[in-house]
Each structure stands twice: as C-alpha cells, then as structure tokens.
Amino acid sequence: MRRLNNIGTIIFLFVAISVVPLTFVRSAVGAAGDTPSAAAQPGQSAASPADSEYVGAERCKTCHEKNYDSWSKSVHFRTTLDTRGGPSKQGCEACHGAGASHAADPSDKSKIFLFKKASPGEVNARCLTCHASGPTHLNSPNSFHRQNDVSCIDCHSPHHATVKESLLVKSQPALCYSCHLQQKSQFNMPEHHRVNEGLIQCTDCHNQHGTGGVWESDHLVRQLRTSDSGDFVCYKCHADKQGPFVFAHASVKVEGCATCHIPHGGANPHMLKYSNVNLLCLQCHTTAALPHGPSMDKVMDAQNATQQQACTLCHVQIHGSNFSNYFFR
Numbered sequence: 001m002r003r004l005n006n007i008g009t010i011i012f013l014f015v016a017i018s019v020v021p022l023t024f025v026r027s028a029v030g031a032a033g034d035t036p037s038a039a040a041q042p043g044q045s046a047a048s049p050a051d052s053e054y055v056g057a058e059r060c061k062t063c064h065e066k067n068y069d070s071w072s073k074s075v076h077f078r079t080t081l082d083t084r085g086g087p088s089k090q091g092c093e094a095c096h097g098a099g100a101s102h103a104a105d106p107s108d109k110s111k112i113f114l115f116k117k118a119s120p121g122e123v124n125a126r127c128l129t130c131h132a133s134g135p136t137h138l139n140s141p142n143s144f145h146r147q148n149d150v151s152c153i154d155c156h157s158p159h160h161a162t163v164k165e166s167l168l169v170k171s172q173p174a175l176c177y178s179c180h181l182q183q184k185s186q187f188n189m190p191e192h193h194r195v196n197e198g199l200i201q202c203t204d205c206h207n208q209h210g211t212g213g214v215w216e217s218d219h220l221v222r223q224l225r226t227s228d229s230g231d232f233v234c235y236k237c238h239a240d241k242q243g244p245f246v247f248a249h250a251s252v253k254v255e256g257c258a259t260c261h262i263p264h265g266g267a268n269p270h271m272l273k274y275s276n277v278n279l280l281c282l283q284c285h286t287t288a289a290l291p292h293g294p295s296m297d298k299v300m301d302a303q304n305a306t307q308q309q310a311c312t313l314c315h316v317q318i319h320g321s322n323f324s325n326y327f328f329r
Contacts, residue, residue, distance in 0.1 A: 033232055050088075053098035057091030060082060060099060063106060067159045073165060076158055095126065095158070127152045136209050144222055147263075150179075155208070183264050191278035192265025203234050203265075231256050234263075244253075245320030249327065259283075277303025277310040284323045 017182045057080060061068040071077060071092070080091050093099050101111035115123055124146060131137050140146060155175060162166035168175055173195050177184040187195050194200060200243050202208075207225045226232040234257045235242040241252075251259045260280055274280040312318055315327040 005103075013328045033045055039197055050098070051086060054093050055099045055103050056087070057093070059103055060092045064092075070159045071160075074161070074164075075160060085141045087176075093292035094130070113154050120146075120154075123151040123153055138240045139210040141209075143208075143211070145208065146210065172201045172203065186262065186264035186266065189265040191267065191269060191271045193263070193271075195264075204236075241319045243320050245321045247325040247327065249318060277312055281311045 010186075013132060013322060030045060054134045057068065076095075079089060079094050082089070087093065088098070096114075099112060102108065105111075113126060115126070118126070118248075123257045124140070128137065130138065130239065156167045158167055160169070162169060163171050169177070173184075173187070186192065195202065196230060203225075205225055206223045208223065211223050224233045226236065241257075257263070260273060263271070265271060266273070268275045272280055317324070319327060319328045321327045
C-alpha cells in the first residue's frame with residue numbers, strides 16, 4: 001500500500017508541473033490580446049516604421065512609365081517577387097531609395113538617388129549592395145575599371161540596355177573598344193585572335209569586374225579570368241601547350257606565353273613579337289651561352305645558311321618536350 005501511495009504522489013506532482021505553466025501561458029496571452037495581427041505571421045517579418053517611406057514600383061510608374069516598362073522586362077523586375085528583404089530591396093526603390101518624399105514633391109529630386117548625378121564610386125557602391133556577393137564581383141576592389149573611375153552604368157543600363165544579357169549598353173566587342181582603342185587596332189592586325197569575327201569575346205579571357213594584375217615579362221596582366229599569371233587562360237584553347245612536360249621551356253613556365261606572343265594580335269605569324277624567330281630567341285639565348293647559335297650578324301644576313309634561318313627548324317617542340325631537353329622532339 002505504501003508503494004501505491006508513493007506512485008500516486010508522483011503522478012499528482014507530474015500533472016501539476018505540466019498543467020500550471022500551460023495555464024500561466026494561456027492567461028498571459030489572453031492579457032496581451034487575442035487579435036491575430038498583434039504578432040507577425042509565419043514567414044513574415046514584423047513591419048518596420050521605415051517601411052512607410054516606401055511607396056512601391058506601381059507608384060513610380062504613374063510618372064516614369066517609359067522607364068518602368070523597360071525595367072519590367074529586365075532581370076531586376078524579379079526583385080518585386082522576393083519579399084524577404086522588405087520594401088527596401090524591392091522594385092525601383094531598391095536602387096533609388098525610399099520614394100515617399102519624392103512622390104509627395106516630385107520637383108524635389110534630392111530625396112532619391114540619381115545615378116546620373118552620382119560619382120562613379122557612389123554608383124558602384126550602390127550596385128554592389130546587391131551584386132557584391134556574385135561570383136564575378138568578388139574582386140571588385142581590385143578592378144582596373146574601378147581604379148580608373150569607370151562606373152557600372154558606363155557599361156550597363158537598367159532602363160535602356162541594347163543587349164538583354166547583363167543589360168549592356170552595347171554588344172561586345174564594340175563596348176570594350178569604346179575605351180580600349182589599342183586593343184581594337186591589334187585585333188585588326190593580320191594575325192589576331194578572332195574577336196571581331198565573333199568566335200570569342202573579350203570576357204572569355206578577361207573578368208571585367210576585376211581579378212588581379214601583376215607584372216609578367218614586359219607587360220601587365222590585366223584582369224584575366226583564370227589566373228593572375230595569365231597562362232591558364234591561354235590553355236583553355238591551346239591545351240596542347242600546357243603540358244606538364246618532362247623538359248619544360250623555362251621562359252614559358254616562368255614568364256608566360258606573352259614573353260614571345262602578343263596576346264591580342266600582331267603583324268607576325270603566330271602573333272610573335274619579332275618577324276625573325278632567331279631575334280626572338282636571342283632575347284634570352286645569347287651566342288655567349290650557345291656557341292653554335294646564330295650570331296647577330298648572321299641573323300641580319302639574308303644569305304645565311306638554311307640551318308641558321310630559324311631556331312625552331314631543329315628545336316621543334318619549343319613549348320616543352322617529354323623526350324629531349326633541347327626540345328628536338
């Protein structure tokens with residue numbers, strides 16, 4: 001009997017502990033009010049007082065219908081479907097800021113962010129509030145475009161883009177040529193990468209939003225997409241030159257492809273820096289180091305022997321070899 005009494009006591013205490021807190025919670029909720037709107041619904045954030053400053057894209061349309069129509073056909077329109085960030089991340093006001101004050105007095109344009117009147121730094125900072133985490137924008141602080149005060153809207157237009165992809169103001173390569181005139185002339189040389197023909201684009205090799213830049217040989221590698229050393233972007237197409245080789249050409253391995261080649265285009269076959277291959281080799285391989293090699297007099301002599309006309313007649317695997325440390329085969 002004593003054991004049964006103990007079990008009954010334990011059951012009574014368990015029920016009391018369970019019921020009393022539940023009763024307390026119900027009474028507290030009843031005291032706070034039973035209206036469902038008093039608390040945020042599942043999946044929604046509580047309204048912020050600042051939300052009243054946002055009027056929505058439809059309100060902007062009443063005055064800016066042309067801009068609204070072009071914007072509604074762009075990828076930015078999908079911001080209106082994402083409610084997670086609240087009104088400050090949706091529609092026109094995601095870029096131009098809260099529009100309530102401007103809507104109340106349309107003549108006062110100081111209340112909104114105007115991209116055309118902002119500095120390049122301010123424009124870039126505004127765009128990067130959303131785009132900074134994108135895979136192509138991670139190195140924006142290192143961008144040569146940013147360092148030269150090129151803003152996002154110099155290449156992109158949210159309202160008046162002529163190229164749907166990336167909202168570009170012009171298609172490639174015309175857009176790039178508007179600033180890079182030297183490269184435009186190089187692509188018009190007899191030997192060139194076929195950018196003008198549409199086979200490749202500038203952005204196949206370069207990340208316009210920034211990667212890095214280092215000195216390599218006698219040129220600056222600018223914002224190459226695959227590595228700051230520059231070579232790996234070449235190997236995307238010229239895979240047979242990559243190796244690895246048992247006997248690697250030191251200049252290729254250490255200084256890179258642009259030691260011998262002009263990347264965009266030139267007058268010489270294979271886009272070489274010199275028309276005479278021997279002159280190219282003599283940049284590194286002097287006659288003092290290679291007694292059998294061509295002297296400068298023989299290089300300049302049009303009547304020199306056949307074996308002296310080009311080093312690559314013998315050293316045929318000039319990028320690297322698996323069989324000969326002299327690159328004979």
